[in-house]
Amino acid sequence: MGTKGVCYWNACRFEGETRWRYQGPSNDQHTEEQKILIGSIRDGRPRQP
Secondary structure (H helix, E strand, C coil): CCCCEEEEHHHCEEEECCCEECCCCCCCHHHHHHHHHHHHHHCCCCCCC
16 A cells, blocks of 8 residues: 555556556456467567566
């Protein structure tokens, strides 16, 4: 909890002095991670941590 608001990271929103909510497309973070990893291996440029 911050001094000027709260971040609900799982819900992609901030509440408090500045209210904000992510309005973009929804995705599964684990699926995206796998897409990036597999794509980089196929392209011959393994992802660096």
